[in-house]
Amino acid sequence: MFELKSVSKTFQLPNKDSLQVLQNLSLTVNKGEIFGLIGLSGAGKSTALRTFNLLEKPDSGHVYFQNKEIHGGQIDQLRLVRQKIGMIFQHFNLISNKTVEENVALPLKIAGWKPALIQARVLECLKLVHLENKNHSYPNQLSGGQKQRVAIARAIANHPDLLLADEPTSALDPITKIEILDCLTEINKKFGLTIIIATHEMNIVRRLCDRVAILDQGQIQEILPVARGEIHPQTKLGKMLLEIT
Amino acid sequence: MMFSDFVYGPEFLQATFETLQMLSLGLNTAFIFGGLIGTYLFLWRPGGLNQNPILFHTVGTIINIVRSFPFVILLISVGPFTRLLTGTTIGPIAASVPLSIAAIAYFARIVELALNDVPKGVIEATQSMGASTSTIVLDVLFVEARSSLILGFTAMTVSFISYSAAAGIVGGGGLGDLAIRYGYYRFQTDVMATTIISLIVVVQGIQFLGGRMAARYNRK
Ligand SMILES: Nc1ncnc2c1ncn2[C@@H]1O[C@H](COP(=O)(O)OP(=O)(O)OP(=O)(O)O)[C@@H](O)[C@H]1O
Ligand SMILES: [Mg+2]
Numbered sequence: 001m002f003e004l005k006s007v008s009k010t011f012q013l014p015n016k017d018s019l020q021v022l023q024n025l026s027l028t029v030n031k032g033e034i035f036g037l038i039g040l041s042g043a044g045k046s047t048a049l050r051t052f053n054l055l056e057k058p059d060s061g062h063v064y065f066q067n068k069e070i071h072g073g074q075i076d077q078l079r080l081v082r083q084k085i086g087m088i089f090q091h092f093n094l095i096s097n098k099t100v101e102e103n104v105a106l107p108l109k110i111a112g113w114k115p116a117l118i119q120a121r122v123l124e125c126l127k128l129v130h131l132e133n134k135n136h137s138y139p140n141q142l143s144g145g146q147k148q149r150v151a152i153a154r155a156i157a158n159h160p161d162l163l164l165a166d167e168p169t170s171a172l173d174p175i176t177k178i179e180i181l182d183c184l185t186e187i188n189k190k191f192g193l194t195i196i197i198a199t200h201e202m203n204i205v206r207r208l209c210d211r212v213a214i215l216d217q218g219q220i221q222e223i224l225p226v227a228r229g230e231i232h233p234q235t236k237l238g239k240m241l242l243e244i245t
Numbered sequence: 246m247m248f249s250d251f252v253y254g255p256e257f258l259q260a261t262f263e264t265l266q267m268l269s270l271g272l273n274t275a276f277i278f279g280g281l282i283g284t285y286l287f288l289w290r291p292g293g294l295n296q297n298p299i300l301f302h303t304v305g306t307i308i309n310i311v312r313s314f315p316f317v318i319l320l321i322s323v324g325p326f327t328r329l330l331t332g333t334t335i336g337p338i339a340a341s342v343p344l345s346i347a348a349i350a351y352f353a354r355i356v357e358l359a360l361n362d363v364p365k366g367v368i369e370a371t372q373s374m375g376a377s378t379s380t381i382v383l384d385v386l387f388v389e390a391r392s393s394l395i396l397g398f399t400a401m402t403v404s405f406i407s408y409s410a411a412a413g414i415v416g417g418g419g420l421g422d423l424a425i426r427y428g429y430y431r432f433q434t435d436v437m438a439t440t441i442i443s444l445i446v447v448v449q450g451i452q453f454l455g456g457r458m459a460a461r462y463n464r465k
Contacts (some may be wrong), residue, residue, distance in 0.1 A: 053373055082375035093370035096465045097388045106384070107374040138464040151370075164373075 002029045002162055002194065003149045007051055007061030009218075021047045022218040024056065025137065031161075032192040033220075034184070036205040036226075038241060039215035045198035047079040048215065049164050052196060053085045054078055063132030066161060083111045090167040093138040100126065101135040104154045125153040129183060145176035152183060156193065163187075165197040169204065181208050200207075202245040214238045253414040256423065264419035267409045270341035272402060275348030282308070282349065283356025284382060290361075294368070311350035312456050316408050319343050320415055338341070340409070340417025348405055355397035359390040392463035399455025403448050410444070420444065 009022040021044045028073060029035045037045045049055040051063060059071040064070070065081050072078065094103050104122045126132045129149035138149055148168060155163055165184065166238075169177040177201070187193055199205065205212045206229045214221040214237055221235045233239050282304060289301035311319070320343040324334050326385050327342040363386050371385045387394070410421025420440050428437025 055369060055373060079375040079377065082373055084404065085373070087370065087373040089366055089370065091366055093364070093366040095367060095371075095385055096402060097462065106371070109384070110371075110374045110376045110380055140464055158374075 001031060001064065002052060002196070003050055003064040003067075004048065004058075004240060005062040005064065007058040007063065009045065009047055009051070009056060009058050018197050020218060022043075023053070024061070025218060025220060027213060027220065027223075029162075029194060029196055030190075033210040034188050034195045034197065034208050036201065036212035036228050037196065037198045037215055038202065038205055038207035038212055038235075040200070043215040044164050044218040045215055047197045047218075048161055049166055049196060051088060052081050052162065052164055053087065055087075069116055083107065083158055084160050085162045086158075086160040087164040088148065088151045088155050088166070088168045090170045092139070092144075092151045092171075094147055094150055096216075097136075099135065100131065100137050100139070100150050102140070102141070103150055104157050105155060113158075121157060124241065126150075126155050128156070128187065131167075135243045143176070144172050145179055148172065152180075152187070154189075156187060159191075161194065163193055163195045165195060167198055167200070170200070174201075177204075178207075184208060193212045202231065202242050214241070247333075255436050255441070260413075260418065260440075262418045263417070264406075264413070264421075265336045265410055266335055267341050267344055267417060267419055268402070269407060269411060270338070270346035270403055271348045271409070274341075275352040275401065276319035276346075276398070279349040279352025280338040280356050281355070283353040284360065285352060286357040287386075288378065288382070290357075293375060294376035294381065308350045311346060312354070314347075316343075316347055316411055317415070318413055319347055329437075335416035337418050340415075340419075343460040344405060344412055347408060350399060351404070355401065356390075356394065359393040362387045364392060365430070380415050384441055392465075393464060394461040395459040396463065399459070401452060402451050405445060406448060406451075 003023055004027045005023045007022050008020070010018050010020045012018050025048060027048070039045050051058055054063060054070060054072050062069055065085070069097055070078060070081050095106070098106070100121050104125055105118050108118045110123060123132060123135065128137055129152050131146060131149050131153065134142065134146065139150065142150065147197050161243060168184070169180050172180060181204060184195060188195055197204070197208065205226060209222060209226045211225055212231065213223045214233065214235060216237050221237055222233060224231050224238070231242060233242055286301060286304060289297040291298055291301070310416065314322070323343045323346060327334050327339050330342055331339045333339050367385065367389060368381060371381050409417070409419055410424070413419035413421030414425055424437050424440040427433040428440065
């Protein structure tokens with residue numbers, strides 16, 4: 001299980017104001033499920049997501065990774081935990097001067113894999129995302145969808161226990177979007193990999209998620225099951241999101 | 246002295262050698278220490294990977310002070326330090342001391358800016374893999390910034406060719422010194438011309454090589 005417990009986060013803005021982005025937020029994600037975080041822009045989805053691997057350090061509250069609390073202050077522990085949490089982003093964030101292969105190899109290098117084992121694992125991951133023939137390309141030679149698949153290969157290379165996805169399809173066209181979502185579903189089914197995805201779109205939630213939390217101003221409005229692509233929100237915001245996306 | 250005597254003459258070769266000596270000492274020192282300081286400035290900046298406002302502002306201010314000195318003034322004012330380090334204030338080795346100081350400050354800023362230009366998302370992605378700060382710097386930042394680093398180093402080399410000529414005038418030797426002694430004081434225009442043309446050729450060559458290398462390493 002992966003858990004945020006009473007997490008609060010306030011950003012200090014340059015004009016001396018402060019902005020509370022997460023308010024006493026608690027959230028438990030079960031092993032093997034695909035969990036959605038939905039809400040409008042600025043609701044705090046990214047911030048909540050990034051708290052799971054402490055890219056964002058909460059001001060108060062607790063973060064648990066597989067039932068063990070993780071702390072921002074313990075750098076070595078945090079690094080080991082992060083090596084077991086993959087992450088993908090809206091803008092892919094690949095290293096442009098490294099080949100596809102080198103990009104996917106990076107987390108393995110960081111996790112201390114033996115060089116002899118890295119190559120085989122990289123190819124295995126690229127096969128999973130159907131890009132085995134692109135290993136020597138550079139990211140700028142790939143389409144958006146291909147870049148995101150490289151990013152997925154990179155994120156799952158070190159056999160993570162959790163995958164964080166921050167609007168992974170927002171920069172992609174509708175067809176490519178579905179390709180990527182199906183790729184994520186496939187990985188979830190195949191390896192039982194837990195996925196938490198932040199998104200604006202109910203469409204994505206319906207296609208992908210087992211459960212979803214509706215977020216507004218840093219607070220959870222409701223948490224709903226998604227059964228065979230159907231959601232029945234009770235809150236106003238949930239109903240509106242369902243209607244328009 | 247005839248033009249041809251001069252061109253192939255030992256004095257011209259000697260001066261060229263001295264210029265190269267000053268440049269390579271100054272640029273190598275800048276590469277190492279400027280690179281190090283620039284990287285730390287990047288890490289220390291507010292919101293940086295290893296933020297430290299006190300060091301950031303202190304070192305930043307020192308660099309600004311060095312950079313605001315006109316080079317000739319810097320050359321003279323570090324004289325005592327030069328003497329301490331090299332035992333003299335004349336000759337190309339001594340002239341390398343102020344050159345190095347100026348070049349370190351210059352290159353530190355270039356490195357800091359180049360690293361700052363690497364998209365934050367790429368750094369975050371690497372952090373999310375559990376990378377140490379040194380891995381982030383060595384394996385990602387330097388790789389992503391290498392074209393701008395090469396271009397910056399090229400620009401610096403070109404500036405420092407002219408700085409080294411100035412250093413020559415104050416006893417450093419080298420091509421600048423030669424141009425002044427023969428070309429200016431003895432009215433040997435051909436010496437002046439040869440020196441200037443050699444410098445132009447060298448600058449063009451360096452700029453060309455730097456540009457080619459930067460393009461070759463850029464996959465953006
Ligand atoms: N580092 C930061 N400094 C200051 N404010 C921030 C920072 N990061 C996020 N914020 C602010 O916090 C609020 C929530 O941001 P967050 O990125 O979590 O929202 P989001 O739900 O992911 O929105 P979007 O759908 O636009 O991605 C926003 O108002 C944002 O401007
Ligand atoms: Mg967001």
